[in-house]
Amino acid sequence: MACQHVEPIVDGADTFTVAMPKYTFGRGCLREAGERAQGLGMKQVALFTDPHLVEGEYVAKVFESLRAQGLSVTIFSDIRIEPDDDSVQRAAQFLRAGRFDGVVSVGGGSVIDTAKAGMVCALYSGPLADYFGPPLGQAKPVPGPLLPHLACPTTSGTGSECTSISVIRFNELNTKFVVGSPHMLPNEALVDPAVCDTLSAMAVASTGFDLLCHALECYTAKAYTRWQKVADPQARTLMQGANPWSDLGARRALEIAGEYLERGVASAADHEARDQLMFGASLAGMAFGNSGTHLAHAMSYGITHLMHDVDTAGYAVAPPFIPHGISVVVNAPPIFQYLAEAAPQRHLAAAQFLGADTQGATPDDAGEVLSQHLIKLMRATQMPNGISALGFKADEIKALAASSLRQQRAINNAPKVADQADMESIYQAAWQYW
Ligand SMILES: [Fe+2]
Numbered sequence: 001m002a003c004q005h006v007e008p009i010v011d012g013a014d015t016f017t018v019a020m021p022k023y024t025f026g027r028g029c030l031r032e033a034g035e036r037a038q039g040l041g042m043k044q045v046a047l048f049t050d051p052h053l054v055e056g057e058y059v060a061k062v063f064e065s066l067r068a069q070g071l072s073v074t075i076f077s078d079i080r081i082e083p084d085d086d087s088v089q090r091a092a093q094f095l096r097a098g099r100f101d102g103v104v105s106v107g108g109g110s111v112i113d114t115a116k117a118g119m120v121c122a123l124y125s126g127p128l129a130d131y132f133g134p135p136l137g138q139a140k141p142v143p144g145p146l147l148p149h150l151a152c153p154t155t156s157g158t159g160s161e162c163t164s165i166s167v168i169r170f171n172e173l174n175t176k177f178v179v180g181s182p183h184m185l186p187n188e189a190l191v192d193p194a195v196c197d198t199l200s201a202m203a204v205a206s207t208g209f210d211l212l213c214h215a216l217e218c219y220t221a222k223a224y225t226r227w228q229k230v231a232d233p234q235a236r237t238l239m240q241g242a243n244p245w246s247d248l249g250a251r252r253a254l255e256i257a258g259e260y261l262e263r264g265v266a267s268a269a270d271h272e273a274r275d276q277l278m279f280g281a282s283l284a285g286m287a288f289g290n291s292g293t294h295l296a297h298a299m300s301y302g303i304t305h306l307m308h309d310v311d312t313a314g315y316a317v318a319p320p321f322i323p324h325g326i327s328v329v330v331n332a333p334p335i336f337q338y339l340a341e342a343a344p345q346r347h348l349a350a351a352q353f354l355g356a357d358t359q360g361a362t363p364d365d366a367g368e369v370l371s372q373h374l375i376k377l378m379r380a381t382q383m384p385n386g387i388s389a390l391g392f393k394a395d396e397i398k399a400l401a402a403s404s405l406r407q408q409r410a411i412n413n414a415p416k417v418a419d420q421a422d423m424e425s426i427y428q429a430a431w432q433y434w
Contacts, residue, residue: 042102091118109158157207159285249287308391340367
């Protein structure tokens, strides 16, 4: 299939695969959890959530709905925000100890990701690290299906309810890595935007920039035809580059972020904006879950690896902690300025979808227009003013680049491949924006 950016390449992939969970969206739809879990054949449910949500109304609503259908429910909430391999092992132990035939997850990406990776470790032998991509792991494929999984997100950012990946901090290296497998895709997503009514402005901003960057990286990713053909169709990864399907969701998610991010951050009472952001997060998940992200996510891993403390009002998490969306967007302006020359039309179109003024702009201006618009959005939503505002020192830039260089799959999914020196320049340019 040929279209702008995606053109046939000799020996390149000529096929892409799309995977999606069954998807339900609407205010109040958490009350359907019981029927939906029952429809997936669940009788003994492991209900995953985090320590902050466990006593709250959303977990109570899901719990009651499951019980109303006569299902047995056991709650697991020993989950770290930004989960690590210890959280995953605890989750696996919990799953092994019960006779569960299904998992319902209620929470942000941390909860949903722990449920996915916990099931892998509970059902299959071998260390979790084997499933990480090189250089740390061997990118071992998840051997087979997991338990049926109904995912109910409570933040509008990660899109994890629609993706087949799990992001886990590996304590030994103090860095996050990605485990991905089509088997890790939840069977169903139940997305109730009313859960966003109580999110803090900081959480909406941070998760909103996560969704924005998912969509932006997805839309500007290397075309799937530029990845090598795979001989075994079952081995085709969903991190396969931009394709006509991922373009659809990414484009709409960018429009949503452009129109509603500032409004959703400004007012918890703006239900239209917050509902749209929740839908946009899922759309971006459906998109990047079938294409992969690239440099902004790769370079966020250096930030969270070497992070210092930052004021994260609205997050009840012990320091050091930098919300994922902040670690991603903080480097985004110079990243897209750097990448734009490799796919200028795409970058200009993305700026337009985000609502930037592109009148009179030529493809040569794409990087500048897009990065200036990102800075404007960051400033309007009180994001940290560059990596210096996160407490980094100039002599840490080399280490930041070296750490991010380990995210090889993501780096190679960008339209242009960055090396150590390129990344050092980008971190330098991300020092301070205004
Ligand atoms: Fe993300």
